[in-house]
Amino acid sequence: MIESEQQVIFETWLGQYKAMIFKIVRAYALNPMDRDDLFQDIMIQVWRSIPTFRNESSPSTWIYRISLNTSIKWIQRERKHSELNESHDNIKHVLMESPVPMDERLAWLYKEIYTLNEIDRCITILMLDGLSYKEMASILGITESNVGVKINRIKKYLVSKSKAFEYGV
Numbered sequence: 001m002i003e004s005e006q007q008v009i010f011e012t013w014l015g016q017y018k019a020m021i022f023k024i025v026r027a028y029a030l031n032p033m034d035r036d037d038l039f040q041d042i043m044i045q046v047w048r049s050i051p052t053f054r055n056e057s058s059p060s061t062w063i064y065r066i067s068l069n070t071s072i073k074w075i076q077r078e079r080k081h082s083e084l085n086e087s088h089d090n091i092k093h094v095l096m097e098s099p100v101p102m103d104e105r106l107a108w109l110y111k112e113i114y115t116l117n118e119i120d121r122c123i124t125i126l127m128l129d130g131l132s133y134k135e136m137a138s139i140l141g142i143t144e145s146n147v148g149v150k151i152n153r154i155k156k157y158l159v160s161k162s163k164a165f166e167y168g169v
Contacts, residue, residue, distance in 0.1 A: 001051045009050050014043070017063045020129060024064075027113045027125050028071040034078070042070045057138065064126065064139045072118045112161055116154065123150050 021042055029035040045066050053062055113124050119140065126136045133144040133151075140147070 006047070006050045009053075010047055013046060013059055013063060017060060020060065021063065021067050023129060024067045024071055024125050026110055027121055028075055030111070030114060038071060038074050041074055042067050045070045061135065061139055068122045068125075068139070072122075075118075108162075109158075112158060116157075120150060120154050123147060124154055127151055127154075 021039065025035050025038045025042065029038045046063060049062070049066055053059070113121055116124060119142075122140060123136060126139065131139075133147045136147045137144045
């Protein structure tokens with residue numbers, strides 16, 4: 001594949017799936033700088049993967065997989081990095097850009113999604129994007145019934161947590 005073909009595919013995919021990628025990024029990175037870093041990592045992986053894309057799945061499924069796998073690896077790297085830099089935590093607030101105000105309920109939801117394990121977090125994002133159980137199973141490599149069980153457990157967990165949230169969800 002020549003680079004100009006790769007560039008056209010990349011720009012097309014970016015235009016079509018940027019919002020989907022931002023949702024995943026928002027679920028894995030809490031502050032704006034981390035979201036920028038993670039988005040950039042995902043874009044690099046998408047770019048690198050274009051020559052190996054064989055149309056065996058839809059581009060959206062392919063990009064979901066890349067985005068979720070990159071996010072999981074990114075969060076693991078970040079955890080290791082943060083463990084090494086714990087002594088700097090007391091000054092992080094000085095370096096952080098103040099985020100754009102967000103609806104408190106939405107901020108609460110993203111914080112709760114962030115606390116889920118990797119698979120549950122992936123399923124939650126896919127569910128919020130309206131994917132079917134079959135599509136989720138295909139992206140994650142698990143059975144549809146397993147997806148259904150996990151969704152029911154996630155919903156119960158979030159409902160129980162929302163009761164403690166003053167606005168409710």
